Amino acid sequence: MFRKDVLRAHIIPSPAKAALFLLVFASSIHWSISISDSVEVRALRAIKASIGDVFNRLRNWEGEDPCGDSWTGVLCTDINGTSYVTELRLLNMNFTGTLAPDLGNLTQLTIMDFMWNNITGSIPPEVGYLRKLQLMLLSGNKLSGILSPEFGNLTALDRFQIDENNISGPIPSSYQFLNNLRHFHMNNNSLNGSIPPELGRLRMLAHLLFDNNKLTGEIPSEISNISALLIVQLDNNQFSGSIPASFQNFSRSNITKLSLRNCGLNGTIPDFSEIATLLYLDLSHNQLSGGLPPNLPQSLRTIDLSNNRLDGEIPASIYGLGRLELLLLQNNSLDGVIAADLLAHDPFTNAGSVYVMDFQSNNFTDLSPSALLSLPNVTLRLSGNPLCEASQNFSAYCTNSSGVGANVSIPLPTVPLPMGCSDATCDKSRNQELNYGLVDFGVCQCAYPLSVGYRLKSPSFAIYQPYQIALQNYLGLRLNLSDHQVNVSDFTWEPGPRLGVNLKLFPSNGSAQFNSSEVERLYNQFATFTIAGNRTFGPHEVLFFLMEFPYNSSLTNAAGSKTGLKGGAIAGIVLGGAAFTALVVVAVLLFVAKRRGLFAARRGRAARHHERLKVDGVKDFTFKEMTKATNNFDSSLQIGQGGYGKVYKAILADGLIVAIKRAEEGSLQGTKEFLTELQTLSRLHHRNLVDLVGFCDDEGEQMLIYEFMANGTLRDHLNSSSKAPLAFERRIQIALGAAKGILYLHTEADPPLFHRDIKATNILLDHKFGARVADFGLSKLAPVAEIEGDAGGYVSTVVKGTPGYLDPEYFLTHKLTDKSDVYSFGVVLLELLTGQQPITKGKNLVREVHMAYEAGMLLSTVDPRMGPYPAECLEPFMRLAFACCKDETDSRPSMAEVVRELEGIKRLLPPDATLSFETSVDTEPSSAKHHKGFITYNPYISSDIDGSNLMSGTIPSIVPR
The missing domain is CATH 3.30.200.20 (Phosphorylase Kinase; domain 1)
Structure with a gap:
């Protein structure tokens, strides 16, 4: 088994070696000089602060570069004369701490790799701002929390990999907009809820790995709409229902693996006979019933239908599947005669080729002999069947083999050495090894290999030995190495099942070691997932990339290049060792502190000595x-x-x-x-x-x-758990008060402000339920024409705010205007109308209400807890909310217009409605007072009613279906 803690120990056994490993790790870094304290600089500093002390990972200092006080693993690129961070590659570096929200400020980031560290906390929603992100790699940490719906904005994302964490909550349906997503790896977490059927719109998706979670509900049939799918692995979840019949439509795709093991499924097995590309089918450990499928694809190599409730005889067609390696049917209720005389199989290609048939613990009563059963490659297991008790003729097949199933481990064959050749001739103390790839050619050569921990996450086979040579040839081709340069030293099947292999990469024939450019090239190919995929081997990941002697010192001879380090800089670090590195780090820290005032604000709550501040009126x-x-x-x-x-x-x-x-x-x-x-x-x-x-x-x-605001936040009273739901007239009062507060910020404050974070939790309610706008932590000064000239009415700024409330045009252009606050306030108006949050289970409130309106179901979205409401007020209130939430900035009203509209709506309230403004709120809608002209929420409004009549002030008589 590969253990990450052991692997890390191998990679970084000492501070000196850590420095050497990390130097190689990102030797493609390109530093561009900039003295500006940019958003990128501030973001990287915040990221550093959040994931722990990383200064011991520094590798070069050449002034104030655009990566801030950069550390190994950051790639900066010049784009139109400006330097941006485009890659963060911090694989397996023992980082701790949390991910800073400032990640969202690295807007040009394409690769974010924090795999195999010890990072905790949640993934910040601000990551959703990274519209150019292609690789989001967070596997193997200790992340928790829920998945943000905002990640659905990452339309350039190719690989979404967060497996082996403890992330919970539902999968947002907004992920349907990840139009370029090919790899969706969320296995080994605590995700719950159902799989959104909207994911069936991910046309580019190749690998769907959601196994080992707590997902429930039925498996959505829409998954079969994805024509690019190669692997669907949903094992070990808590689904209900049956396998969707539409899964037989996978015949339109090139799917190679369908694994639904231990998913709580019932019903019968669909007809998969037309899926000509299917290699691996695992439906074991469910409650499937009925007979075996009469026909299955000839392409299948692994079939695991064990531990179900299947009955009847084995269809004759299954005996003719000539490429099978595993046929697992144990622990069912199958019966009849095992017609081994019908067995047919393609020729076995090598000594590692096997065909295992496990029919244990069924009700088989007889066996028809076959010459195929006498081959050493073929294994038949029949223990626990009546035929074993009835006759001694089958004793060779009746030995109990409990616990033996898929993922059979057979020792790799020993490579015979030529006469006079021995690995004892290699200097093992300096990590020299015999290149076994050359032994087949009669060449006995010692060399210095690179060691790579390589894992196949979902291979389309269950027995590795027949594929060893194929894997080595595949990797040699993809890595531009000869076959003899790639050697698998050992392998281990891990839960999943996943296949971990230890790779040894050797230099070419006649060379004792790789040069530094080759080391860099090979590392980058593994780390950036540029090794092209393969149907048989499936998706992969790198667990470690180990460089021992001579690669931890020979880099001093590397030629300088545009993207590399100067040889003298590396030599200085190498020769000085850990002590020298520590001195450099201390010197650098002092230099930076002096230059940038990093220690101006005391950390750790220490006393600061400065003249006390004085502010008039405060x-x-x-x-x-x-x-x-x-x-x-x-x-x-x-x-x-x-x-x-x-x-x-x-x-x-x-x-x-x-x-x-x-x-x-x-x-x-x-x-x-x-x-x-x-x-x-x-x-x-x-x-x-x-x-x-x-x-x-x-x-x-x-x-x-x-x-202090006695009645908390507006959101507190809109939640379904609130014991004091707000009546309609009070909601109008709160909306009007909040609008007036925002209008003051825009037009009367000195200087004017854009709030930038209008939301229901930032609208507080005093003891009389009067609205008070709060939290100006993100506010920005509005442009003043007399001082700054005509700035177009906007401030160019990094996007800040709360997901669900963000003005989409501000998000795209970074141009903050007063209309950005208007959009956010429009979302608050929709919250007041519906009681719902801006994003719920991946659904966007603005979009959902628009869809309900277009479907003629608008009244079904109205919050039933607010009691009766006047129809003549509801329509203009909804129109105003929609106007505020328009995508185009210029189409939205100003806050002054919003205030006038709300004042007009307030005047439309029946005269006695205003009396309840200062009275207590009823705790249940049923006890609310029915004012003249008010209507009561009707839960049976449906799309049968024409949308044009929904605001008429009358509710048609609706009978529940």
């Missing part, structure tokens, strides 16, 4: 006062947590109840930046904004103190 609190107000930041007083930090409810010395936002270390700002933000916030005063009461900038801490 009180300055000490850290001691904050500690007392929060009972030493008691967790029981924590009422929230956001990107800035934790939020605590507190009581100040004068009795005022406040909310204290305490910045976490990653959110600490420099004194100048914090002062600028305070001065901005201190000038914002409006009845529909949350007021800033004070701040704390003391003892290494930064805190913002706001007035």
Whole structure:
């Protein structure tokens, strides 16, 4: 078995060797010089901070490059004169920590490889901003959390590989938009819910590996629509129902492997006879019933139908499948005579070729002899059948072979050595080995190999030995090496089943070692998945790429190139060893600290010595006062947590109840930046904004103190779990109040602001349910024409905000305008109308409501918890929400127009409706007061009703079906 912790130990046994390994690891890095503190620089610094101390991985310093304080594994590329990070390749480097949301700022990134590390936390939704990302490789970490629907924006993605983590939650249906996705590997996680049928639209998908999760529901028949599919592996999930009959339509594709082992499936086996490319069929450990299929494809090599409820006789056609290597039918209720005399098989190609038939624990009563059974390549197992008890004639086949099934391991044949040739002639102390690939040619040659841990993730065979030579030839061809240069030293079947092999790559005949450019080329081919695929061997992955002597020192002779390191730089690191590296790192850190002020803001909550800030109209609190107000930041007083930090409810010395936002270390700002933000916030005063009461900038801490909002966030009251659902008229009141607060930011604040993160959780409700807009952490100053000239009414900025609320035009163009806030507010209006969140189970609220409207089912989306509502108010409210959420910026109304529309809707409310604005909210819709002119939610509205009548103010009589 390959164990990653052992493999890492092999790769990086010492600090000096780690430096050497990592030098080779990314020798294709190209550094372009730039002195700007760009978004790319800041993003990389945040990523470094989030995954631990990586400065010991530094390899070269040539000023302030566009990769920030770069480390091995970062590739920068010049695009139109500007340097961008295009690759992060940090494979198997023992990184810890979490993935920073700042990853989303590396907008030109094409490869993100963090495989085989110890990274925890969730995958940030901001990764969905990387529209050019082609390889998303996060396998073999300790990631948790759920999958963000925003990843559906990664339309350039070719490989989505997050297997061997602990990610849970559903698979978002938005992944149907991954138009270029070919490899979808999510096996060995804790995913739940059903597989979205929308995934059937992934026309390019070749490999679908969802095995070893907690998926439920029926397997969607739409999967069979994917004509490019080669492998479907869904083993060890908790599905229900039967195998979709449409799976026989895989005959239109080139599918080679269908594996649905242990999936809780019932029913009968569909007709797969027309799938002429199928090599591997595993439907074992289900509750399948009925007889065996009368016909199966002649191409099959592995059939595993064991541990089901199948009955009847074995059809004659199955005996004629001449390419079979495994036929596993044990633990069923099959009966009759085993017609071995009908057996036919193609010639066995080598000593490793076998044909195993396991018919144990069935009800077979007799066996027709066959000469084929006498061949050493053929094995028949019959233990546990009545025929074994009835006659001694079949004793050779009746030995109990419990537990032996697929993935048979047969020792690899020993290669005989020529006379006078021995591996004892090789200097094993310096990692020299005998090239066994040359032994067949009578050549006895020692050389220095490269060792590669290589794993086939879903091969289309269950016995490896017949494919050993084919695998070596395949890899030799793809790696541009001769056959004798690729040798498989050993192999192991792992759960899955997956096949791990240890590869030895040898230099060409007559050479003792590879040169550095060859090492680089070979590594890149493995790491970037440029080894072309193969139907038999399926998808692969690299577990390690081990370079011992002489590759950890001979790089000093490498010729300098545009993308390589200078020989002197490498030699200096190599000759100095670990101690020299450590000294360089310390010197570099001190240099960077001095140049960039990295230590200006103290980490670890240490005291900062500077003149206390003074901001007019805002009180300055000490850290001691904050500690007392929060009972030493008691967790029981924590009422929230956001990107800035934790939020605590507190009581100040004068009795005022406040909310204290305490910045976490990653959110600490420099004194100048914090002062600028305070001065901005201190000038914002409006009845529909949350007021800033004070701040704390003391003892290494930064805190913002706001007035406390007694009724929490708007989202709290829209959730289905809320015990106080909002009535319709109160929702209008909240929408109007929030709109006025945003309008103030856009037009009356000094200077004007774009909020950039309008959402239901940033609209707070005071003790009278008045709306207060909060959290200006992402706000940006609006352009002022008198100062900046005509900027077109927008600010060019890195995309920030919350998935589901983001203005699509801002997302695409990075041009932030007041209409960006309008779009987000439109989503809030739809939340008020429906009670739903902007993204639910991969479904986008804006799109879903539009679809319901077009289907004539708009009323079915209305939140039933808000009780009765006047039809004459509902229509303009919905029109306004749709107008705000238009894709085109110029088509949206301004906030001033939004306020006027909402005021007009409020005036349409019946006179007595306004009385409930300041009264308590009913806890159940059924107890809500029915005002004159109001209508009640009808759950039976369907597409049978013409959409033009849905806003008429009358509800037709509908009888439930």
